Amino acid sequence: MRLRIMFMLLATGAASSLIAADWRQFRGNAANSVAVGESLPTELSGDTIAWKASLPGRGLSGPIVVGEQVFVSASSGYTQDRLHVISINAADGSTQWERQFIATGRTLTHETMCNATPTMASDGQRVFAFFSSNDLICLDLAGNLQWFRGFGSEFPNASNSLGMSSSPVIVGKTVVVQVESDAEAFACGVDVESGVTLWQIDRPHAANWTSPSILPATNDTPELVLLQSSKGLAAVDPTSGTIVWNFDKGASTIPSSTVDSGSIVIPSNGLTAIRPATGNTFEQLWNASSISPGTSSPVVVDGMAFVLNSAGVLTAGETTSGERLWQLRLRGKFSSTPIAANGYLYLFNEDGNAFVVKPEKDKGTIVSELDLAEKILCSPGAADGALYVRSDEHLFKFSKRHQGRLSTE
């Protein structure tokens, strides 16, 4: 019996370490920007760049990691209609395969954005690349096309002339996408295996660049997907599309909500924290109107909520009360959402300046800076002791293990 329990513990440990080692979607496996159990280099420098790989096109989409493969999407061409999905070997930065497709929907975006703005997602067996043109492409890990949904052509009015940016999330066997614009808006759950729509719900007709978040299951409630819009935040059953509860006090249409220990921090009237309550409802914990995120989504970790405003000021708030703890001025404009790992925050501004910040209850301290001299608008990823970030030209890997070794392109 003891042997059996030990085996089960080992098996569970192996499975969870496998999951912890991946970074499978925008803001990580739990879609909350926290790299649990990762030990990343706290000093970013040329010495910690393990490799940098050339990319075939532009992208605001962040890298995802499945096992030894790093996946990233890109778009190229005069009209940004060429869609790229690239698999890169995590060990050495070499390209394993690249697949190209042609957009079936509108590719027009604001100059800052591009067609490859949403971050890819994976269920561990497949990868899902979503684009501003609303093309959702599923490939297996070897690059074989599994299915292709052209939501842009299926729903030609569901587009935004400034571009779409919502990244898909995987919940169970469902890919959840938000396709929301002024002219047409919906969210749907798509079967990971077949690409068939399992459910589709109407959403507020308003431009929306936020991405879904995930509220983990508890003993009383199943896992829910959180869909944010200018109207608020809807908690939706990912298997049916049924709205379980609805926070209707309005929310931002750019930074997305984040979940920590069962509480949800919403970019709403500054920041608002709520917690699901019994009876398919929720209770508000606090509101902090003075803590207002810019483009980046909030990050909640170690009892603190962090937001970046449009002027590059990092603000820390207390997660039990919303009380502001401190502010730290970084440099430049930020589009990307930071990630938290091993007690540090990793932040990249649009000019390509990387910052490692040590956050404490009374202050935040910049412990490392690095100028990558390339435009960075994506949110980084972290897996297996490495930090990944991409520019329009390159994918960078930072790692302690590769300290002193730089292989370029």
Next chain:
Amino acid sequence: MRQLVSGFAAILLTTAITCAVRADETSEAIAVLRDVQPGSTDSAAARAAVQKLTTGGAQTLMPLLHGFRQATPLAANWLRNAFEQLVEAETKAGHKLPQQELEAFVGDQEQSPQARRLVYETLKRTDPGIEDRLIPGMLLDSSAEFRRDAVARLITEAAGMSDAAKATTLYRKAISGAVHEDQVKTIAEALRKNNETIDVQKHFGFLPEWSIVGPFDNKDEKGFAVAYGPELEVATAKMPDLQAEYDGQSGKVRWQPIATTDDYGMIDIAKQIENYKGSLMYAVTTWTSDKEQQVEIRLGTPNSWKLWVNGELVFEREEYHRSCKLDQYRVPVTLKSGPNQLMFKVCQNEMTQDWAQRYQFQMRICDSTGSAILPAKRTARHAANPGVQ
């Protein structure tokens, strides 16, 4: 000996049957991919078809490429994935691709522009010289990408010339194939610097002359869904009565002419008439076609809009102030031979921000590469300037 001959014949027959079977399987697999439907209900069959094609060897390449012709964008993506995997498999196996046959395919304008470009880029990986061999002859290609490359070479060549007359000749040649805004801008600027005339508006095929009526009420953005007089008339008569008078937002309104000399064909209601907040206007024009033809109506506007062609609503879009760009929207339509009536409804809302004050639109008619299709009957402006190019 007789046995040997009959044995050889049997082998030939078996090979012929195998090839025929394989060819049938290839055609079948290509047909499956060409028939793939939106909604992904047939993804399993499509996956199986791709697998069949990617293990079919080099003889599968050309049929696969021919399968791109007139394929839907969705089907073309499945065919592309099969091609990429097949090339990968062939390369890995150390097999050489049929270079000559593939290069001939690139030059065959009867084939899918997308497939030709795919093959070109595949060949270019191992044969960079293909660019010099093919691109200069692709100035008027059916692929916008090939045209762009050919135009870029001419622009570079012209920019390096010290002889203004020779440079002008090259720029003139370049503009004949240019379909992208950035290249046309560069060429127009260079030509004008050399005191040359160029009609950018005509080059793109903009519609510069309209009749317009309004304002009608669009307070709280409600007018988008309201069918005012012109809209009611177009539903029955295909063209509103240009002599009619309507109840507008603040009194009676009548049709009036509006035209633009702007390079990019912008009809600027806010500047040329008035920026009536919370209003909408209707604009109509006639475009005469010398034959029935498929065209793209491309338009740009920061305002909400509806477009009717010969009385049929072809697209509507309720989005305000998210940008205004050339070719922001592409609407494929079939025009009949003779006069075609276009009616455009353009709506302004009541947003007060500086960036939300534009009330304008630009519209042009072109082919799928973006190359202008000019009307059979020229507008008054072009008729008055027949020498302008």
